[in-house]
Amino acid sequence: xxxxxxxxxxxxxxxxxxxxxxxxxxxxxxxxxxxxxxxxxxxxxxxxxxxxxxxxxxxxxxxxxxxxxxxxxxxxxxxxxxxxxxxxxxxxxxxxxxxxxxxxxxxxxxxxxxxx
Numbered sequence: 001x002x003x004x005x006x007x008x009x010x011x012x013x014x015x016x017x018x019x020x021x022x023x024x025x026x027x028x029x030x031x032x033x034x035x036x037x038x039x040x041x042x043x044x045x046x047x048x049x050x051x052x053x054x055x056x057x058x059x060x061x062x063x064x065x066x067x068x069x070x071x072x073x074x075x076x077x078x079x080x081x082x083x084x085x086x087x088x089x090x091x092x093x094x095x096x097x098x099x100x101x102x103x104x105x106x107x108x109x110x111x112x113x114x115x116x
Contacts, residue, residue: 022074025061028052029079038086065089068098 028049031037041048049059061069065087070080084094096106 020074022070022076024052024054025058025070025073025075026079028054029075029082032082032086041086065097067094071098 028051031052032041037048045062046059049062054062058073060066061073062083067080067084067089070083071077075083080094081091084090089097092106092110093103096103099106101109
């Protein structure tokens with residue numbers, strides 16, 4: 001019996017296909033768990049990305065902090081939090097960008113006021 005996955009409009013389902021697509025991005029972000037690697041990323045993003053053999057498209061996503069694009073390219077949401085943290089982008093800031101809203105507009109839709 002095969003598993004049937006029901007698509008949800010405007011939602012990415014993180015499956016094996018997407019996981020394989022994002023393997024380089026996810027490995028790079030997993031490395032950011034280490035404080036030394038976070039320092040290395042902050043010191044020279046280009047050299048750090050080269051260590052993980054990111055494609056030019058993947059590098060562009062990191063440079064632009066294009067979080068929606070990262071998800072579309074197979075980044076796991078938990079690893080995306082690592083790149084968000086090292087670049088000063090909170091979960092709410094990433095959510096606002098992915099919804100195409102300003103941070104203030106996004107916060108207005110949340111139940112917790114003054115969140116960061």
